Amino acid sequence: MSKLYIVPTPIGNLKDISFRVLEVLQEADRIACEDTRVTSKLLNRYEIRKPLLSYREHNEMGVSEEILDKVESGETIALVSDAGMPGISDPGSVLVRKAIQRGIEVNVLPGPSALINALVSSGLDTSRFTFIGFLDKARKKKRDELLKYRNREETLILYEAPHRILDTLEAVQEVFGERKISLSRELTKLYEEHQRGTVQEVLETYKDRTPKGEFVLVVEGMSQEAQQLEKEELYAHLTVKEHLLQFIESGMSKKDAVKAVVELRGISKKEVYKESLDLE
Incomplete structure (x- = not known):
């Protein structure tokens, strides 16, 4: 049964590869990759010989359709990137999206990132x-x-x-x-x-x-402390009463204005409520 695999590859040390990745690469009919020279180096290390298909950022729209056509015709294809997980700052997301649209199952292997x-x-x-x-x-x-x-x-x-x-x-x-x-x-x-x-x-x-x-x-x-300091700088020139008035004049109810000032300034509700008593 044909399958589409998304296969992560080592990010530096070629020994960082799983048994399952090697198994999938061995079983695939074809391997889609960014740079055939980089992928050939990995495959040669593990004595894997497979046809390679160039799949790069500039051609992934068209080649994605070609890959999916081959999967539907019975081929098992593995997509790899030069290093790490395909689709993460590397080509791959277009292929996955198109496969889902066509009802083709996507098998993603875990690995280096x-x-x-x-x-x-x-x-x-x-x-x-x-x-x-x-x-x-x-x-x-x-x-x-x-x-x-x-x-x-x-x-x-x-x-x-x-x-x-x-x-x-x-x-x-x-x-x-x-x-x-x-x-x-x-x-x-x-x-x-x-x-x-x-x-x-x-x-x-x-x-x-x-x-x-x-x-x-x-x-x-x-940090929350830095966020609080930044907020305080925005209303440092306002008294508590002026701060309340600013909210009330913008259409907020006095009750909600009190709540907002308490949260923003980090002071007691009793103190803010006292300042609000003579405000309409």
């Missing part, structure tokens, strides 16, 4: 996180994208290329301020490295050297 290794290695909160992936290459758009995540409390994870990592670190510093970060490179390889500290501290390490390798940047989320 750089974002998880970097997150666990970071020492930052792992209970909740958001994977952003690659930011826009343009300087302004990059900073505009970061602004959307500025007030998020969970840990943030980004991918970046070596020639853009310094600008991305500077953008994080400009938009987020000084936060704890962890910058990982060459994951699972011989020269794996993790740099932890504030954004400025990590930037300092690149004053006299050129960034090399693919990077995963893990950024601390905005």
Whole structure:
């Protein structure tokens, strides 16, 4: 019976591959891949000989249909990326979406993912996180994208290329301020490295050297304390009574205005209620 497999591959060390992945690659009639040279290196290591089909970002719309036609005609096809899980900052999501639309079962194998290794290695909160992936290459758009995540409390994870990592670190510093970060490179390889500290501290390490390798940047989320301080700055010029009036004049009931001011300023309801007594 023909099948479509989404197959993760090692992110650096070719030994990081499961028995099941090897089994699927051996059984597949054809392997779709980003770069045939990279995939051939992996297959040769494990003495696997299969026809390869180029599946890249620029051709995935058309080739996805070709792959699914072959699955429907009886072939078992495995999709791999150069490193990690297909569909995560790599081609693959289009194929999965089209397969679902055509009623073709998608079999996703578990395996390596750089974002998880970097997150666990970071020492930052792992209970909740958001994977952003690659930011826009343009300087302004990059900073505009970061602004959307500025007030998020969970840990943030980004991918970046070596020639853009310094600008991305500077953008994080400009938009987020000084936060704890962890910058990982060459994951699972011989020269794996993790740099932890504030954004400025990590930037300092690149004053006299050129960034090399693919990077995963893990950024601390905005603390509740920092959010509270930021909120307080917005109404620091207002008295409690003026703050209440601002809400009431915007159409809010006095009861709701009292509740809002209590939550925003973090002061007692009794204190705010007292200031509201002579307000209409």
